Structures are given as structure tokens and as C-alpha cells.
Amino acid sequence: MRALHGLAILDTPPEERFDRITRLAKHLFRVEMALVSLVDKDRQWFKSRQGLSITQTCRTQSFCAYAIQGAGMLEVEDASQDARFKDNVSVTAPGGVRFYAGVPLSTSDGYYVGTLCIVDSQPRQLSDHERRSLLDLAACAEEEIKRAALEREIVSASKVRQRLTHQESQQRELVAALASLNEISASSQLALSQQLTAALELGCRYLDASIGIVSRIDNDIYEVVAAVSPDDKPIEKGNCLPLANTYCEMTLKSKGLLAIHHAGKGRARYHPCYVTFEIESYIGSVIQVSGEPFGTISFSSHACRDEAFPETDKTFVRLLTRWVGDALERERVEKLKSEFVATVSHELRTPLTSIAGALKLVVAGAVGPIEGQVHQMLTIALRNSDRLSMLINDLLDIEKLRVGLLKVASSSQSLSSLLKASIQENHSYALQCNVDLNLKLSNKDWQVCVDPIRFQQIMANLLSNAAKFSHAGDSVIVECEKHDNDIRVNVKDSGCGVPDRFKAVIFQQFSQANASDNRVKGGTGLGLTISKALTEQMGGSIGFSSKEGVGSIFYIQFPWLKEQDVENP
Known part of the structure; x- marks a missing residue:
């Protein structure tokens, strides 16, 4: 039944290609009826019929239902004498069927779905020549059934191809639209x-x-x-x-x-x-x-x-x-950030400036000589006040970055001198973390073109991060190495390392691997963002390698200046 229904031929209009065969069969064999019959579950339906007015009969009256059970021709010379059919209503009726010859018709898959048959009210017997002729006509009818199925498959495949082509076109249009959206999103010039x-x-x-x-x-x-x-x-x-x-x-x-x-x-x-x-x-x-x-x-x-x-x-x-x-x-987050920066600038920077100014006067002896441990403590207080001012300046620098106002003034500088100053300026912070800063320099003093103030700002960020995320008693190692025409400054620690999930966003604003941990250790999540922007503005690059639980190496890299470059930076 599945094979028959798959042909999609049941209850379709008459077709000349089948009618041509049944007309030829009726004329060739001089019979009253010639049919292309398809056997359904409860009926037999005639795709083509000659000498018969009805389009279908009950399957229980069907000779063809017997014919499709075998591979060869079913020939009944006198149905009234055949035990299988003598009680059939189509036989017992006045002028009923006596002669029947039907050849099974199969699909491309070999399933028998109907017959080409000839029927008459008079008993008769086919000759061998007539049997061969009926088989030939049946083969023609079978080919037409297969051709009809193939044509439907071709039409179906064509519709599928058209649908897929249309869908492919829609997908291309979608991809193009999304590419345009990406261009809109990437445009920094558009508000x-x-x-x-x-x-x-x-x-x-x-x-x-x-x-x-x-x-x-x-x-x-x-x-x-x-x-x-x-x-x-x-x-x-x-x-x-x-x-x-x-x-x-x-x-x-x-x-x-x-x-x-x-x-x-x-x-x-x-x-x-x-x-x-x-x-x-x-x-x-x-x-x-x-x-x-x-x-x-x-x-x-x-x-x-x-x-x-x-x-x-x-x-x-x-x-x-x-x-x-x-x-x-x-936009909402940027607005919050801007409001936060404005608040910090207004509420903290002014009093901090006053505190730092007062400490400088006291340390300089404006209120009288101060010696020994008191002088040392005031010096540390002044240094930490400066560090706090630097944190506030980070927030202000981020705002300048956002509006494109962060500038650098580069000149030829001694890298060893810069690094020695960095170690000295960050030594007290490292002591607070119970971490040692260890500077390893080569015999050659490389010259680089950087803004010394901004360079120290970058190093302060890298060294403070390395110190606060190191274990007590560890050493943070600072060393230089040559990379082609560049000099790389490595800041190496053996601390907790950078989590894998955080590596992709580590240079983004306000990014912190563990926000709760950073509230204890301090930091705004802005240092690396600023460091990246400053390094790139000075013609360098910044990067890192890290393994969680083992430690990290953060580096900055700048072109080194040859002697003629040093003379004319």
C-alpha cells in the first residue's frame, strides 16, 4: 500500500499515455474491456478503462487482487467454472465476466500495485502469441507508471531545489545584513x-x-x-x-x-x-x-x-x-562609569591634594626639623598619599581615554634607569605585600623612546598587580630580553595566575578575575586598560602568559633605539 500511495496516482484524471495502451489492448484482443487497474486497500481503481463506465469496484470483487499475488500472468478462461471466482458477483451477474487475463504491474522497487487486464463476457483462451503481446503491452504500462513516478520525483526535486536556492539566497541576504550591522557596531565615529x-x-x-x-x-x-x-x-x-x-x-x-x-x-x-x-x-x-x-x-x-x-x-x-x-x-554602564569618575574626582582628589601638600611641607621641615622614625613614617605616608592620588588619576585617565584626550610625550630614555626608578618607587608597596622586587639587568643599557612618566605609570600597574597577587615571601622578577628590533620588559611572579575564563577580557575596563578578592587586595580594574592604551600610544605592545596556580608573566615591548636614533630621537 505504501508503494502504491507513494506513486500519487490514485484518483488522478485520465491520461492519454495509459488510455492509448488500453485502447490498443481492447482492439488487439477483441475484448469488451481493457483496464489499467490499481489495487488499493479496500478497492480497485481504474487509471484507464475501455468498455467500462465505473471508475472503481470493491476489492472483494477484484480479479486483479489475485493477479498481483504472483509474478506472472493470471489467465482465467471461464470464471464460472473457476472455484476462485464462480461465486463472485461480477461473474454471477447477467452478462457477467467469463474471461480474464491480467499481468501484474510493478514499481521501480519491485512492488506489485496493479495490472493491465483484458476482460470479456465470453470464455476464451489466449494463444502464445497473444500472451506475449499482452506481456509487451503490460511492460509499456509499467514503464508509464515508473515514468510518472520519476516525473513526480523530478518535479519534487525541482521544488526542493528551488526552495533550497531561495533559502540560500535568504541566508546570503541575512549574512550581508549582519555584516552591515557589524560595521555599524564597529564604527567609533557614530554615537x-x-x-x-x-x-x-x-x-x-x-x-x-x-x-x-x-x-x-x-x-x-x-x-x-x-x-x-x-x-x-x-x-x-x-x-x-x-x-x-x-x-x-x-x-x-x-x-x-x-x-x-x-x-x-x-x-x-x-x-x-x-x-x-x-x-x-x-x-x-x-x-x-x-x-x-x-x-x-x-x-x-x-x-x-x-x-x-x-x-x-x-x-x-x-x-x-x-x-x-x-x-x-x-550606554548605561558607560554612564555609570562617567558618574563614578566625576564623583571620585570631585570628592577625593581635592582633599587628597591638600593632604599630600601638607605632608610635603612637613617632610621638607616647614614646621621644624623632623628626624629618625617619625621622618620615615611621614615619608611613607607621603608616598602612599601619592599612590592613592595615582589611583584617582587612573580613573581620570580612563575618562580621557574614552574621549580621546589621553596624550603622551615620548623621548629617548635609558631603560635601565627607568626600571631602577620603577623598583624604587614601588618598593614600599611590595614590602606591604611581603614581596621582594628583583631587578635583573644585562650589561647593555638599551635606549627606548617613551614618555618617562607614562612608562612609570605602566610599570606601577604591572608591579603592583604582581606584588598583590603573589604569595607572601615570593619574589617578583623584572628582566629585559631582546626580541628582534624590540626590547621586552618582563614582570614575572609565581602567584595565583590568571583564570582561563578571564584571559580574553583582562585588558577591558573594570575587569577583575575575582571581584570579591580584589576588594581585599585593592585595585579598580582599570590599570591594565590604561597600561595597554599608553603602551600602544608609545609605539609598543603589551601582553601576558599565565597558568592558573603557577604564576604569570606580563610584558611590555618597545622598539630599541640605535645610536643614530638616540642622537636624533
Whole structure:
């Protein structure tokens, strides 16, 4: 039955290619009926019939059901004398069947599904020549069945190919759209509002929509954050509507993505958005910021679509929604950072400047001579005050980095002198961590072109990190090595190492491998970000290698200056 139904030929209209065979059989054998019969579960259905008006009979009356049980021709000379058929209603009826000869017809897989048969009301016997002729005609009918199946397979394969070609085209368009979105995201020259507008324009082109909106939803009020719309019907940023008057109400209830390709033919035709604005097609998704619904991104048109939105369109909207959510989250975080930096600058820098100034006066003897242990303690206090000022300056430097105002003034410098100064300036901090700073220098004094103040800032970050993450009693080793035309400064510790999950983000702002641990050890998570920016501005590079539980090597690398370069830096 599966093979028969797989042919998809049952109950189809007559076809000349089969009728031609049955006409020839009826004429050649001078019989009353010639049939191409297909045996179904409860019936036999005639794909082609000559001399018979009905299109099917009950299977229990079928001679063909017997014929398909064997591989050869079934020939019944006189059915009224045949025990298998003499009680058959088609035999006992007036003018009933007497002669029957049928040849089984098989599919390409070898399953017998019907016969080519000839029928007459008079008993007779075929000659050998007639039997061969009937077999030949049956072979022709069988070939037509196989050809019909092959044609359907070809048509089906063609449709599949067309569908795959269409899907491939959609995928290419999706990839191209996402590549354009990536370019928008990577453009440092565009503010967030410009990026959102560019993304909405991209979405409108990709989805063939006339309206694109990013909205904020608060207390059932729908506010436009960014929009793209026709010139004759502008939608302005800041416009507000009751949420209930927008399809976004339905989008929020869907908790994901809502797609309407023809609102007028669905339940949406009763929605206020359709009644008021006549929006026929719509696709939108919920924007999540910090894990909470922020609003929606949607694309719509007053024209309906012929078909539902394909999966590629839905995928694009989902990815674009995620991108918008990430962009809004980054803006929120940047705003918090800026507010934090402003607070630190205002609340801490001014009093610290006063404290440092007073300590300098006291150490310099402005209030009288100070000697011995008191002088040493005041010197340490002044040094730590300077270190705290440096931390605050880190925060301010990050803000300068953000707006592109962090500058360097490079000149030819003795690397050994710079490193000796770094060890001296960070010695007291290392003592607090019970860590020794060990400088290993070669006999050659390399010259590098750097800003000495910024170089010390970088080294302070690397040395303080190495010291605070080392074990008590450990040594932090600072050494130089030549790499082609560069000199590399390695800061090596045997501390806890950098976790694998943290390595990819270690140079990002406010990145800390373990925030709770860093609150104990100190640090803002800004030092490496600043160090990377400063190193690269001075023409160098920064990197690290680390194994968790073993230790780390952080390095900075600069081109070394030849003698003529030193003379004319």
C-alpha cells in the first residue's frame, strides 16, 4: 500500500499515455474491456478503462487482487467454472465476466500495485502469441507508471531545489545584513543614537518595511527612542503613546517575537493599532537590558505581505534586538562609569591634594626639623598619599581615554634607569605585600623612546598587580630580553595566575578575575586598560602568559633605539 500511495496516482484524471495502451489492448484482443487497474486497500481503481463506465469496484470483487499475488500472468478462461471466482458477483451477474487475463504491474522497487487486464463476457483462451503481446503491452504500462513516478520525483526535486536556492539566497541576504550591522557596531565615529538609526534603516531595507522603531516602555507608556519613517509621516524621537494602542503590547505578552504579515485577515484587525494606524504588517521583539524588559524594536508597513515572515527575517530581528539591548546596556554602564569618575574626582582628589601638600611641607621641615622614625613614617605616608592620588588619576585617565584626550610625550630614555626608578618607587608597596622586587639587568643599557612618566605609570600597574597577587615571601622578577628590533620588559611572579575564563577580557575596563578578592587586595580594574592604551600610544605592545596556580608573566615591548636614533630621537 505504501508503494502504491507513494506513486500519487490514485484518483488522478485520465491520461492519454495509459488510455492509448488500453485502447490498443481492447482492439488487439477483441475484448469488451481493457483496464489499467490499481489495487488499493479496500478497492480497485481504474487509471484507464475501455468498455467500462465505473471508475472503481470493491476489492472483494477484484480479479486483479489475485493477479498481483504472483509474478506472472493470471489467465482465467471461464470464471464460472473457476472455484476462485464462480461465486463472485461480477461473474454471477447477467452478462457477467467469463474471461480474464491480467499481468501484474510493478514499481521501480519491485512492488506489485496493479495490472493491465483484458476482460470479456465470453470464455476464451489466449494463444502464445497473444500472451506475449499482452506481456509487451503490460511492460509499456509499467514503464508509464515508473515514468510518472520519476516525473513526480523530478518535479519534487525541482521544488526542493528551488526552495533550497531561495533559502540560500535568504541566508546570503541575512549574512550581508549582519555584516552591515557589524560595521555599524564597529564604527567609533557614530554615537549610540546614530547607530540605532543606522540599524533601523538597515532593518527597513532588509525587511522591506517603511517604519522602524526602538521604543522604551514604562508604566504602560510607549516612548520612541529612535525611529525611521516616511518623510510624509515622520515619527519623532520622544513621541509617546499608550502602550495599549501599539502592537508592542502584544509583543510584550508574547515574551519574545511577534510577526504579523496581514493584520486585516487575523485577530489583529480588532487591535487599536490596526484600527487607528492601519498597520498591516509588523514584526517586533522585546529588548532586554540588564535582564529586564526595556522596550521593543519593531518594523512595520501599511502594506500587507503575501506570505508569513520567513525564519531568516525572524532570526535577523532576534539578533538585531540582542544587539540593541547590548548597546543600550553599554550606554548605561558607560554612564555609570562617567558618574563614578566625576564623583571620585570631585570628592577625593581635592582633599587628597591638600593632604599630600601638607605632608610635603612637613617632610621638607616647614614646621621644624623632623628626624629618625617619625621622618620615615611621614615619608611613607607621603608616598602612599601619592599612590592613592595615582589611583584617582587612573580613573581620570580612563575618562580621557574614552574621549580621546589621553596624550603622551615620548623621548629617548635609558631603560635601565627607568626600571631602577620603577623598583624604587614601588618598593614600599611590595614590602606591604611581603614581596621582594628583583631587578635583573644585562650589561647593555638599551635606549627606548617613551614618555618617562607614562612608562612609570605602566610599570606601577604591572608591579603592583604582581606584588598583590603573589604569595607572601615570593619574589617578583623584572628582566629585559631582546626580541628582534624590540626590547621586552618582563614582570614575572609565581602567584595565583590568571583564570582561563578571564584571559580574553583582562585588558577591558573594570575587569577583575575575582571581584570579591580584589576588594581585599585593592585595585579598580582599570590599570591594565590604561597600561595597554599608553603602551600602544608609545609605539609598543603589551601582553601576558599565565597558568592558573603557577604564576604569570606580563610584558611590555618597545622598539630599541640605535645610536643614530638616540642622537636624533
